[in-house]
Amino acid sequence: MTVSAERYVTIIQGLDGSQTYGQQFTEQATRLNIAAESVTENSLIRFISGEEATRQNILDHFNSLKSSLKEDDRIAVFLIGHGSFDGYEYKFNIPGPDITGEDIQVAMDALPARIQLLVNTSSASGAIKDQLENENRVVITATRNGNERLATRFGEYFFEAIDDSSADINKNNAITAQEAFDYAERMVKDYFEYQGQLATEHPQISGDYAGQFVIARLGQDRPVGDDPELARLLSEQGAIDIKIEELQLKKSELQQDDFLSQLQMLMIELSTIQEKIDQLDGESAQ
Amino acid sequence: MKRPVNKIQGLMTSLFMFVLLFDPGTLMARSMHYGAISMPGLEQCDEMQWRGELVQARQCYGQLISSNPELLVQAESTWALGDIKSANTLFQSAVKADPDNALIRLRWGELFLQTYQYQTAFELFQEALLREPQNNFAQIGAAKALAERFESDAKKYIDQVMSNENAAPGARYQALLLLARMAMEATEMFKAVEILNEAESIAMENDLLPMEIYALFASMDLLEGMSDSEWISRALDMNPAYGDIYAIPGYFFWVSRRYRESIELFGKAIEIEPDHWIAHMELGINLLRDNQVTRARQHLEIAYGGDPYNPKTVNTLRLLDTFNEYDLINVPESPTKNTFPRIIFRLHNDESGVLKPYAEKLAERGIREFTERYQFALKEPVIIEIYPNHDDFVVRTIGMPGVGILGAAFGYVFAMDSPTDHPDKEYHWGTTLWHELAHVFTLETTDHLIPRWYSEGISVFEEWRYGPIKGIRIPVNVLGAMAEDKFLPIAELDGGFIRPSYNEQVIVSYMQAGLVCEFITREFGSDKIVDMLTEFREGADTSQAVRRVLEIAPEEFDERFDDFITREFSNLLDHLDDWKKLHQTAVKALAEEDWQDALEAAEQAVEIFPEYVESDSPMLFMATAYAKLGNDEAELNILHEYWQQGGYAPDAIWLLARKFYNRGNKSMAIEVLDSFNLVDPFDAELHSTLGDWLMEEERLTDALVEYEVALAMNPHDIAAAYYRIANVNHHLEQFDEARKNVLAALEIAPHYRPAQKLLLETTRKQ
Structure with a gap:
């Protein structure tokens, strides 16, 4: 019996500094919690906030994860709150001593899970980008560096993306870290342009797996279970997906009309299969 | 202009x-x-x-x-x-x-x-x-x-x-x-x-x-319509290479907005003085005003070669270097044989997809109405240029940046600011387009002989009577000038534009000129507006035109106009100070969240000056107060009144549209929101919302426009944007278009289920 890979989610909500921010951070964390439940089991989600969010508690939580996580598991860590940077060290503001960029790095480096995601929406969060990034870890920060110190808008948009279908660019009912980032980055840019202001934050992303790291699902696909017909259809669908990808790679070599007619043929096949899957879903629901 | x-x-x-x-x-x-x-x-x-x-x-x-x-x-x-x-x-x-x-x-x-x-x-x-x-x-x-x-x-x-x-x-x-x-x-x-x-x-x-004297005398002769002047030969006898003998008249034709004649004169100047770099530069800039871009560049480059210091030359050449970033769009796209396009747009390629539909609709209406109202059929296409950068537009106009104007007409060509350079959303670009388009007609119907005040007056009058936001809107500072009796006699009104003697005289003169046209229309009839144009085309000056068309002396005109102003504005002017105090009281009460006091003060202010619809209009104060007091009906009514008076503050317009929509009055919701396209068409939400509402009302063609504009804005969710267009195409039975657009959606998002369903439906119907 093989043990399937698990998805762990840790959400840390730091100090707010004002009622307005407190409300915003809580709303963001709540949305994130709901989104996390769509991709993993409740038991694998840990939300640390308020008085509980001390440095010691956070480090203890990471320590406990060391023993729970396996190499094939995935871990996503979200920091919601304010950050600061004194030119030397980044700090995420929590009750008591702050947690530093180095603390976060040491804690995450120690985790056995190979694929990791860190989303830090705080001000000055860009300060930890360089020290945290590696090819297996997706690092998303609200700012370009530690000098962008004003409270950010990025978090609001990032967590808006996780339940907004317009962020789901490929319409597969799943929001990846890349999709949420792209959405939020665009919204931040539009916000400052629309206001006619110079942007005070420039979101950043690094790591190879942002496009594969699903952080929310917008709908629930039916589990294949032991339905052989559904399994066959999904297999056919997968084969057509590959053909579509191959066709897209050849696009520049083809005449537009040729490309469109081949694309149409494949899309009709794919759509027809999906129609059959939907019919099966309909039958099973009856 | x-x-x-x-x-x-x-x-x-x-x-x-x-x-x-x-x-x-x-x-x-x-x-x-x-x-x-x-x-x-x-x-x-x-x-x-x-x-x-x-x-x-x-x-x-x-x-x-x-x-x-x-x-x-x-x-x-x-x-x-x-x-x-x-x-x-x-x-x-x-x-x-x-x-x-x-x-x-x-x-x-x-x-x-x-x-x-x-x-x-x-x-x-x-x-x-x-x-x-x-x-x-x-x-x-x-x-x-x-x-x-x-x-x-x-x-x-x-x-x-x-x-x-x-x-x-x-x-x-x-x-x-x-x-x-x-x-x-x-x-x-x-x-x-x-x-x-x-x-x-x-x-x-x-x-x-004395050659400069001769050049000035020659200018007068030529401006009076003489084909040649003895002063020219006298100057050339003294110095055969004296290019200014033509360049100086060229300048006066240019400032009189007679650009084609100035082109001819600058051309003659460089014939006899090929090194007259300023003449080359002016020739280039005036050729641009006549949309002769290639020739313009040639002369500007010659000017630059000889005089690389001239900022007008450098700025204009730099502007021309950006012309490849602009789309040239003909309307109609393919004119029938032996006809020319009615309109040619030069729009920045980042903006053309957004601006073109609304600019075209408004310009087409303007051309239809102006043709009838001013009894003049266009002989050439109207060229409309819209610049996303204000300084580019100003350089296009005068060769130098840094001037606070919004639009400028040169005849069949006019240029204006794009709304993208006005993030404060206080710029109503539709009104500017209407204003400049009116100039095209007044300039061309008079062979450019119209005095500046009358051309501006008609354009302002057009804004008030027939433009996208109707109603006479006089800025408060102009009311102040009016109260101080600063309006000029009609025979001297041009001076208020050309050599203003106080800071705000230009805007005061614009408003006076508009009011003069309003006065003529009301007191003498709208046909007299056209008759005056005819007089100007025949070479009359203002006094002559007034005498011949209105059959009164300019002095009598001034007296009667003064009476008109007193009749129309004395009540407002008498209470302007009260209005200012009430405005301040309402602002203070709002800040203190004293909604009832704010409401009362704002209401009294509105009674005095209902036409005031700037972003700090007391009507908006009333709307806020009503909202806080829970009076939804009154809030809607005052917002509606504000919009009808020509107010276009973004938040108020959105709020009004949504209120109508939520009450099920979709047609009003659509009308209100659609009007915002002439203020800020670069608001992405505007097009998707308006498109959806239009779909609900089954106004498919209009919905298609909105969805296409939404796509032109390069939205984040491109697949959905293509899908919406495909869906309308499908409803309009444009199956081929529907197929292309739905495939564009699916190419981005192969598993997009609504698009998949639409593809199957479309192909099955085909």
Whole structure:
């Protein structure tokens, strides 16, 4: 019996500094919690906030994860709150001593899970980008560096993306870290342009797996279970997906009309299969 | 033909970096100084130069450089030979060597004048005057520097020369030439003739070269409609290479908005003086006003080759370099045989997909209505250029950035600001388009002979009566001027535009001109508006047109207009101070969350001045107060009234539209939101929302426009944008289009289920 890979989610909500921010951070964390439940089991989600969010508690939580996580598991860590940077060290503001960029790095480096995601929406969060990034870890920060110190808008948009279908660019009912980032980055840019202001934050992303790291699902696909017909259809669908990808790679070599007619043929096949899957879903629901 | 803003816009710099002075240059003619400097040897060389003996003059200056070590002579000769950089260095050394010498600073100032550095030139003339307070040439230099920037203080320095009986003849002569130019610019031709006669006497008595007088007399002859002028041949007899004999008239045709004639004149100027770089530059800029882009570039490049310091040349060439970023769009796209497009848009390729549908719809309506109202059928396409960068637009208009205007018409061509350069959302670009389009008709129906006040008056009147937001809207500062009786007699109204004597006179004159048209329409009938145009086309001046068409003397017109203003505005003017106090009270009460007091004060303010619909309109205060007091019905009503009066504050418009929508009044919701397209069409949410509402009302074609604009904005969710378009295509039975658009959606998102379903449905129907 093989043990399937698990998805762990840790959400840390730091100090707010004002009622307005407190409300915003809580709303963001709540949305994130709901989104996390769509991709993993409740038991694998840990939300640390308020008085509980001390440095010691956070480090203890990471320590406990060391023993729970396996190499094939995935871990996503979200920091919601304010950050600061004194030119030397980044700090995420929590009750008591702050947690530093180095603390976060040491804690995450120690985790056995190979694929990791860190989303830090705080001000000055860009300060930890360089020290945290590696090819297996997706690092998303609200700012370009530690000098962008004003409270950010990025978090609001990032967590808006996780339940907004317009962020789901490929319409597969799943929001990846890349999709949420792209959405939020665009919204931040539009916000400052629309206001006619110079942007005070420039979101950043690094790591190879942002496009594969699903952080929310917008709908629930039916589990294949032991339905052989559904399994066959999904297999056919997968084969057509590959053909579509191959066709897209050849696009520049083809005449537009040729490309469109081949694309149409494949899309009709794919759509027809999906129609059959939907019919099966309909039958099973009856 | 420039539509001003009521306040100075925050100007963004873009591609305009002013050229640095004193790069190595080629020959630049040193202008006549009329005795400002009198030095051995130099006078003889100057005489040759100014009589057109150019080869001999060059030799003369060359010999002078090698034989006369005096720094000032060296500087002047080097300047005359076109080495501006060395001339500047020599002037600098001369000033160092003799810091108390006013003449050196004065001449150095002239060098700066010639290289368009008016502020530095002015400062040098001031320094000269500190050393010699009665130096008339320095006074006239200061006047020229200020006049170049259209600053009214120029007159002060001219007066100093004119009031001095012992003024140097050359300085007095230049003062008269300046005065004559100013009179001509204000179309006070009789006055100009008197001044020039006096100047001519001085020239004859003092053996000063009279060619500039001849050029000004020639300008008057040609402006009066003569095909030739004896003054031209007289000037050319003295100097066959005197290009200004055509370039100066060219200038006056340009400022009279007669661009095609000015093209012809500048063309003649460069024929006889091929090195007349300013004539090349002006020719290029005026060719652009006639949409002759290729020829324009040729002359601007020649001008740049000869005079790389001219900022107008550099700025305009840089602007032309960006033209490849613009889409040229014909309407209709493919005119039938032997017809021309009605409209040609030049729109930035980042913006064309968004602006074109709304600009086209409005321009088409304008062309239809203006053709009928002004009884004039267009003979050429209207070319509409919309610039995303304000300074690009201003350079397109006058060659220089930094002027607070929103639109400018040159005839069939007009240019204007895009809403993207106005993030404050206070710019109603649809109104500007309407204003400028009206100019196209008034200019062309009068062969460009319409006085400025009347063309602006009709455009403002058009905004109020028939534009996208109707209603007479007079800014508060103009009401203040009205209360102080600052309106000009009709015969002098042009002066308020050309040489304003106080800060706000231009905007006051715009409003007065609009009100004059309103008055004529109400008191004499709208046909008289057209009859006046006919008179202007026949060459009448304002007084003549008033007498012939309205059959009253201009003085009587002024009296009756004054009565009209009293009738229409005395109540408002009498209570303007009360309105201001009530406005302040409402603002304060809102800040203190005292909603009832805010409501009462705002309500009284609205009663006094219901037309005030700026973003701080008391109607919006009332809406806020009603909302806080929970009176939804009253809130909707006051917002509706605000919108009907022409208010377009973004938050208020969205709120009103949503309120109508939520009450099920979708047609009003759509109408309100659609009106916002002429304010901020770059609001992405506007198009998706409006498209959805239009779909709900089954207005499929309109919905398609909105969805296509939404796609043109390069939205984040491109697949959904394509899908929406495909869906409308499908409903409109445009199956081929539907197929293409749904495939575009699926190419991005193969598992997009609504798109998959639509593809199957579309292909099955086909």
